[in-house]
Amino acid sequence: MNQMEHSSEVCLAAVKALYNALDFAQTNFENEVERNFIMKVVCETAMSKGLEIRQAVLECLVSVASTYYEYLEPYMQSIFDLTANAVRVDEEPVALQAIDFWSSICDEEIHIQEELGEDGGSSSPHSNFIKQALPVLVPLMLETLPKQEEDQDQEDGVWNLSMAGGTCLGLVARTVGDAIVPLVMPFVENNAARSCRTLVSI
Numbered sequence: 001m002n003q004m005e006h007s008s009e010v011c012l013a014a015v016k017a018l019y020n021a022l023d024f025a026q027t028n029f030e031n032e033v034e035r036n037f038i039m040k041v042v043c044e045t046a047m048s049k050g051l052e053i054r055q056a057v058l059e060c061l062v063s064v065a066s067t068y069y070e071y072l073e074p075y076m077q078s079i080f081d082l083t084a085n086a087v088r089v090d091e092e093p094v095a096l097q098a099i100d101f102w103s104s105i106c107d108e109e110i111h112i113q114e115e116l117g118e119d120g121g122s123s124s125p126h127s128n129f130i131k132q133a134l135p136v137l138v139p140l141m142l143e144t145l146p147k148q149e150e151d152q153d154q155e156d157g158v159w160n161l162s163m164a165g166g167t168c169l170g171l172v173a174r175t176v177g178d179a180i181v182p183l184v185m186p187f188v189e190n191n192a193a194r195s196c197r198t199l200v201s202i
Contacts, residue, residue, distance in 0.1 A: 058097030
């Protein structure tokens with residue numbers, strides 16, 4: 001997967017191999033030096049010119065989010081930058097995986113909160129990634145909502161950026177509760193006003 005590899009086929013195969021091996025990498029992620037190396041290579045490869053490679057790398061990050069949540073804190077700024085760029089400017093298959101990363105983080109934090117609520121303790125540390133990222137994550141997801149094509153119905157079964165972003169926002173709301181309200185209200189009010197102007201013009 002390193003940058004010295006010029007064959008996109010070899011790089012893609014390496015990314016897929018890492019994805020399939022993540023469940024067996026507990027010892028590697030517990031070792032800071034090895035974990036740093038893995039995450040460095042993953043983040044570098046996420047900027048590959050190959051669409052399939054970028055998509056596969058984001059799939060790896062989604063799996064890392066759900067498998068090794070407790071080790072992610074040192075890498076979250078780099079991951080946010082990568083995922084934000086993917087959502088805003090990359091091809092849809094890559095952008096969808098980027099959104100799925102944050103949905104997976106939400107799932108992990110909701111699970112931890114449920115454990116804390118049941119018995120006052122949890123086997124996993126709660127890093128509050130969603131709460132910390134809230135001021136930038138919510139606007140990023142809100143940007144995806146208008147991207148649904150006008151003639152596209154949710155019942156069509158086509159998973160798109162708008163649907164993925166809306167689902168992620170729902171999970172963010174479950175994770176942080178009322179803290180999301182001030183961040184979404186301007187969007188809601190702006191779009192309500194826009195809808196009213198459209199109806200008046202019709």
